[in-house]
Amino acid sequence: MEINNQKSVKGEKTKYKLAHSMKECMLTTSVENITVKQIVENCGLTRQTFYRNFLDKYDLINWYFDKLLLKSFEHMGRGKTVYDALVKKFTYIQEEQAFFAAAFRYDNQNSLRQHDFELILDFYENLIRENTGRSLDEDTHFLLEMYCQSSIFMTIKWVLGEMECTPEKLAQILVMGMPGTLEKLFTESGILN
Template sequence: METTPLDKITVKEIVSQAHTTRQTFYRNFKDKYDLVNWYFDKLAQKSFKQMGVSYTLREGLIKKFNFIKAERGFFSEAFRSDDYNSLFAYDYECILEFYTEIIKKKTGGPLEEEIAFLLRMYCRGSIYMTVEWATGGMKLAPEEIAGLLVEALPPRLGELLSDLRPQAEA
């Protein structure tokens, strides 16, 4: 991905570089975008899925952006793809589901329609800004972009997620 856009890379090229077979590839992944999303899941486990367990919201976001920055070439290119199974779409679904579950646990029931709307809007916006940051040279430090995303939370969502902190501190 450092020399070829993701959308132009073929599965044949991937299996050749990985010294494996197409059968092995397709036994594990639907397509090359599924492979990218699997790699992104490694990031999710180390960062935002640890929010409220090991990290605060801000700390989880900082971990996420540090991971993306460390893998700059990969993520910069991965976020450029607009395939239906793209990393943009996958990241959106992951964080939407993650925040939805946190809010449902906190409120003890399904999301109110207005909260669901605010959450979808915030998740879309935060992913868009993540893509802009990743593909635009990562000019802000991970701490800065994480801080801005926390600050950008709509007030009602901010209230629901404000006490998101490690369980030991809860």
């Protein structure tokens, strides 16, 4: 058991090392033009190590974003609200603004934009199902998809500097913009005040 735990910790350190290298590369090169060779040479690892951990550079970006999102939303429904989680998420994104601005600019296959949508939609669906004991009906699912897409769109505008506000203000606006049906469901689920 101890050996597996050590391997897991080492694997996480390697992934973070690759993510840090990717962030450094993003300071001077667009995401599309960064190569795996650049990433590994920058941090002293091998291509084999990279591919043992990630499918491609977009998989690396998405993994790093997952880590951020998990930290942001880990306590939602257990004393934390959607607003609290969004503030935390946007604060993390703001701290890593250069990385996320570059990552969100890319909008093709395996993009962070699509990954964020799928991740947050799935997260909300599972949380609602756990807290209410029922799945979403078709209309409510449609509203949740629409809300998640529009939230991500506005988040990207914010990350790219097209709108200026604090993480708290952005979270407040996104919560205020929630359709009434979702607001009621989120309140029932204990994740909205």
